[in-house]
Amino acid sequence: MIKKRLTLKILILLIFSDILETLTHLLFKKGALTQDHLDINTVSAGLTFLGGVFSSPFLWLGLVSVLCTFIIWSAILSKIDLSVAVPIASFSYILIPLSSALFLGESVSLFRWIGVIFILVGVFFVSLSTKESEVSLR
Amino acid sequence: MKEGVVFTLFLIALTSACDTINQLFLKSAINSLTAPSGNILKIAKFIFKLILIPRVWISFLFSIISLCIWLFVLSRADLSFAFSADSMHYVFIAVASRFVLKERVSFRRWLGIVFIIIGITIISFT
Numbered sequence: 001m002i003k004k005r006l007t008l009k010i011l012i013l014l015i016f017s018d019i020l021e022t023l024t025h026l027l028f029k030k031g032a033l034t035q036d037h038l039d040i041n042t043v044s045a046g047l048t049f050l051g052g053v054f055s056s057p058f059l060w061l062g063l064v065s066v067l068c069t070f071i072i073w074s075a076i077l078s079k080i081d082l083s084v085a086v087p088i089a090s091f092s093y094i095l096i097p098l099s100s101a102l103f104l105g106e107s108v109s110l111f112r113w114i115g116v117i118f119i120l121v122g123v124f125f126v127s128l129s130t131k132e133s134e135v136s137l138r
Numbered sequence: 139m140k141e142g143v144v145f146t147l148f149l150i151a152l153t154s155a156c157d158t159i160n161q162l163f164l165k166s167a168i169n170s171l172t173a174p175s176g177n178i179l180k181i182a183k184f185i186f187k188l189i190l191i192p193r194v195w196i197s198f199l200f201s202i203i204s205l206c207i208w209l210f211v212l213s214r215a216d217l218s219f220a221f222s223a224d225s226m227h228y229v230f231i232a233v234a235s236r237f238v239l240k241e242r243v244s245f246r247r248w249l250g251i252v253f254i255i256i257g258i259t260i261i262s263f264t
Contacts, residue, residue, distance in 0.1 A: 025212075025221055032212035046210070053209050093225070097218035106216045112264040116218075118257030119225045125250025126228050 006084055013076050014088045020069045022095040026103060027062035034058065086127035093120045143262055146215045147223060149207055154227035156204035158234050163197035165239065222261050225254050 035052040053059055076085050097116055100106040167188060174184035188194055211220050229251050235241040 025217055028209065029212045029217045032209050035213060049213065050206055050209065053213075059209075093222060096221045100216060100218035100221075104217060106218050108218050109264050112218065112222075112261050115257045115260030115264065116222050118253050118260060119222055120257075122250040122253030122255075122257060123225060123228060125253060126232065126247050127250075128246065 006080055010076060010079050011088070013072055014085060015091075017069055017072045017076065018089055018092045018095055020065055020072065021089075021092045022099050024062050024065040024069060025096055026099060027058045027065060029100075029104060031056040031059035031062060083127055087124050090120060090123040090127065093123065142214070146211060146220070147262060149211045150220060150223045151226060153204045153207045153211065154224060154230050156200045156207065157227045158230040160197045160200040160204065161231060162234055162238060163193045163200070167191045167193040167197065219261055219264070223258050226258055228254055 031053050034056045035049050073085075073089075093116055097106075097108045097112065101108045170191065171184060171187055174180040208220075208224075232243050232247060232251055236243045
């Protein structure tokens with residue numbers, strides 16, 4: 001069965017899952033930033049770091065966001081093919097550097113954007129070819 | 139390349155490898171069941187059968203390891219760099235699908251992999 005009708009409702013769900021994924025990583029980053037990162041040379045320092053991050057509410061909000069993304073993603077995939085969903089969902093490769101610059105104060109250079117575009121094109125090619133290879137298997 | 143970038147890339151490769159192992163175990167567990175069709179009851183039954191398979195728990199374990207390493211990565215690198223570089227899991231999954239699951243990987247997909255590798259190389263120099 002080929003499911004490929006991309007309706008407005010599914011598109012909105014896809015954009016929503018992009019935003020949620022971006023939110024997840026912003027929250028994880030916020031969680032990681034609550035701890036000192038400079039000297040993680042020993043196992044016990046690593047465990048202290050993880051203990052600290054896991055006691056941060058940011059991390060748990062991030063995990064809730066992962067769960068929501070998973071549920072929305074399952075709903076999307078029950079309606080359309082992975083080869084349609086993944087290229088649209090990969091816009092988080094743009095959203096994340098954008099929101100890193102906006103909300104985390106990171107400086108994203110032009111050079112880095114060029115790299116991001118290459119990755120985006122790559123992800124497009126990798127995911128678009130799904131159906132082609134499925135067909136050839138049958 | 140700045141000092142420390144190589145180590146950060148190594149950590150990202152480690153999370154990507156854990157993600158790949160996680161996906162391989164999950165896919166192999168799912169392959170051992172028949173895919174559910176249609177109603178929610180059948181899907182719920184499918185998920186219940188799935189979580190009884192030990193391979194799913196191994197997969198879950200690897201996703202926890204992956205999250206922990208990811209948090210180390212985020213504590214030392216820009217999110218805009220780390221998330222982009224994390225796309226290397228596409229490379230690992232394609233290679234693993236080809237050689238472990240014996241799937242056919244199309245030319246277009248290998249081309250995509252080349253683009254991803256070029257992109258990661260470029261951002262590693264920023």
